[in-house]
Amino acid sequence: MIALMTLASPASSFAVAGAESFSVGYTKAHDIAPSTFTVKKGEKVHIEINPSDTATGCMSEIMIPGLWDKPQPLVKGKKIVMEFTPQKTGAYKITCAMGVQRGVINVQ
Numbered sequence: 001m002i003a004l005m006t007l008a009s010p011a012s013s014f015a016v017a018g019a020e021s022f023s024v025g026y027t028k029a030h031d032i033a034p035s036t037f038t039v040k041k042g043e044k045v046h047i048e049i050n051p052s053d054t055a056t057g058c059m060s061e062i063m064i065p066g067l068w069d070k071p072q073p074l075v076k077g078k079k080i081v082m083e084f085t086p087q088k089t090g091a092y093k094i095t096c097a098m099g100v101q102r103g104v105i106n107v108q
């Protein structure tokens with residue numbers, strides 16, 4: 001029973017109706033984790049980031065050019081929710097507000 005429940009609830013994914021959902025952490029030491037995602041074109045994506053630290057300097061904001069274009073500040077304890085439906089396949093960079101890459105979303 002425990003094994004079945006574990007299989008049904010992987011740590012990086014949880015249920016949001018109608019969306020592929022990801023739970024993401026942030027620390028200053030390791031930035032976002034996980035940082036690589038694979039999703040499907042035309043299917044809604046729901047990403048929640050729960051920062052354990054407040055980011056500073058260059059990497060203080062996060063965005064996904066082409067999927068989520070409004071930079072969001074990473075503030076300790078302040079959940080960030082990004083929801084979007086990718087319309088084109090490709091590899092979309094997760095970046096800071098000035099475009100430095102910190103992860104990738106592969107749309108298949």
Ligand SMILES: [Cu+2]
Nearest residue numbers: 058059096098
């Ligand atoms: Cu930057």
